Structures are given as C-alpha cells and as structure tokens.
Amino acid sequence: MLTLFLDTSAAAVGIALTRDGNLLAESLVGGGGRLQNSRLLPELERLLTLCGLRPVDIGLFACSTGPGSFTGIRTAVATVQGLALATGAPCIGISSLAHLAMNLPHAALPVCPLLDARKNEVYAGLYRCTELPEPLREDRAVAPELLLDSLEGPTLFLGDGACRYRDLIVTRRGERALFAPDCHHLPRPAAGALLAETMFLKQGGTAPELLLPSYLRLSEAELSRQQKI
Missing domain, CATH: 3.30.420.40 (ATPase, nucleotide binding domain)
Known part of the structure; x- marks a missing residue:
C-alpha cells in the first residue's frame, strides 16, 4: 500500500510517502503558522514528482488531526479530504501527540x-x-x-x-x-505514516467528510461568539 502522510500541526510542514511501511521520501520544513498554507502544496508536488507518482497512485491519505496549531490542523485535514474525494482513496487521521510519541x-x-x-x-x-x-x-x-x-x-x-x-x-x-x-522534539513524518498505516490495517479508514480536526479546546472565534451570547 502506498501511503501519503501530512503533518502541519506543529512548527513545521511534514510530508512522507511510504510503501508497505518502507520510506520512499520524507520532507520536514521548519516555519509553521501562516507559511504552512503556502508551503504544503508545493512541497507535496515536489515529493510526488521526485518519486514519479501522482495523487491517483496513492492508496491511503493520512494526516495528524491535532491537537496543535488550529490553522495548521485545518490545512492538513482539508488537503487530505480533497485528495481522498478526488481520487476515491481512503483516508485516516491520527493524534498529533501519538505521532510525536512515535x-x-x-x-x-x-x-x-x-x-x-x-x-x-x-x-x-x-x-x-x-x-x-x-x-x-x-x-x-x-x-x-x-x-x-x-x-x-x-x-x-x-x-x-x-x-x-x-x-x-x-x-x-x-x-x-x-x-x-x-x-x-519535532514529529517525524515517516513515523506518522507508519502509525497511520498500522491503524488503517487494524480498523479501516474514515470517510473524507468524517475526517475532523481535534482541537481539544475552543478557537478564539468560538470563544468570542460564546462571550456575546
């Protein structure tokens, strides 16, 4: 199985491509926050090109779903959802803390x-x-x-x-x-891919629309709305 894993939950953009648990390519680029939106897709395209692959070749799309940077989590989740919907491949999310523990x-x-x-x-x-x-x-x-x-x-x-x-x-x-x-102290994308692949083989995947961020607390916007009620 060919797995693509994305992580933008911490202060880096992490991408890994693995086949049956064996690493094909890995990228870990520092500088999170607002830079993640602009760095993720170009770096993903670079790694796919480097490996001679296209999104339709991927058998499993995976990402860290949080907790962590709200913006970063949304970026990875939305990207995996879009790729899974476009290709019909399954997807799965993992805890960013379990990913780090790897x-x-x-x-x-x-x-x-x-x-x-x-x-x-x-x-x-x-x-x-x-x-x-x-x-x-x-x-x-x-x-x-x-x-x-x-x-x-x-x-x-x-x-x-x-x-x-x-x-x-x-x-x-x-x-x-x-x-x-x-x-x-930074999570390694290859380790996240291994964890995601193992979880998928044990419990199956998640429908793209059910792949949800795990923030563990309310965002600033949600807090502001609650205070106005």
Whole structure:
C-alpha cells in the first residue's frame, strides 16, 4: 500500500510517502503558522514528482488531526479530504501527540509528549511506547502545573511544550523528569505514516467528510461568539 502522510500541526510542514511501511521520501520544513498554507502544496508536488507518482497512485491519505496549531490542523485535514474525494482513496487521521510519541519507540518509561498550546497551557498525552504508542490517558489541553502534579513516577518528556516548560518540569518533577534529545522534539513524518498505516490495517479508514480536526479546546472565534451570547 502506498501511503501519503501530512503533518502541519506543529512548527513545521511534514510530508512522507511510504510503501508497505518502507520510506520512499520524507520532507520536514521548519516555519509553521501562516507559511504552512503556502508551503504544503508545493512541497507535496515536489515529493510526488521526485518519486514519479501522482495523487491517483496513492492508496491511503493520512494526516495528524491535532491537537496543535488550529490553522495548521485545518490545512492538513482539508488537503487530505480533497485528495481522498478526488481520487476515491481512503483516508485516516491520527493524534498529533501519538505521532510525536512515535519518536521514542521501545521507551522503558511512560512518554509524555507536550505541545505548546499558548495561554499558559500545553496539549499533553501520556503513552506506553513498547512499540507503537498506547494511550495511558486521553489527550488534553491543561495547565502544565496541573499535568505535572498528576504524574506518577519517572516520565520521559518531549515536544516544544517540554522545551518551553523545561525549568518548570524539572522544578516540579526533579529526578523523575527525563527529556528526549533535541532532535526528537519535532514529529517525524515517516513515523506518522507508519502509525497511520498500522491503524488503517487494524480498523479501516474514515470517510473524507468524517475526517475532523481535534482541537481539544475552543478557537478564539468560538470563544468570542460564546462571550456575546
């Protein structure tokens, strides 16, 4: 099976093409936010051309559906929806936190991926990573202090949220806090493709119209509308 995976949930544009779990091409370009809309499609076209492929050749379209950058999540989800509808191929979404946890396979400790959610919060997960990530808790948006006080035992942290709140994590957790190497704080597209492909083989795909973002909290626009009611 030929899989195309997209990730624009964090501070990078990530694309991977795999065939039956084997990597064909991977791209990870820094600079998220508003640049993601302009960078994703040209980079996707470049990788497809490099591999001599067309969208109709893809057997599975996949992406990280969040949590993370609201703009980035919408970009990846809308792109996968459009490609799946145009080609008739199935699609699937994965948690961006589970995707990040894929950076630490066979970890002996619980893995806590953290993404900076701004507003003094993090998007947090907790996974057992004996091979593929198995959730020990539901992903959530939470104040880092509350998250850290709820953890038990040594924990392995990674992600841009772990970088931002490193001093706080060390203060609260002491020797029970361990950190992934710097090169593992960004999710790797190839790892996301592997997770998506494995999930698809186990549970099948999702109809494009049912592939939805997972924001974990309300957007600024939704908050403003609620305040006006």
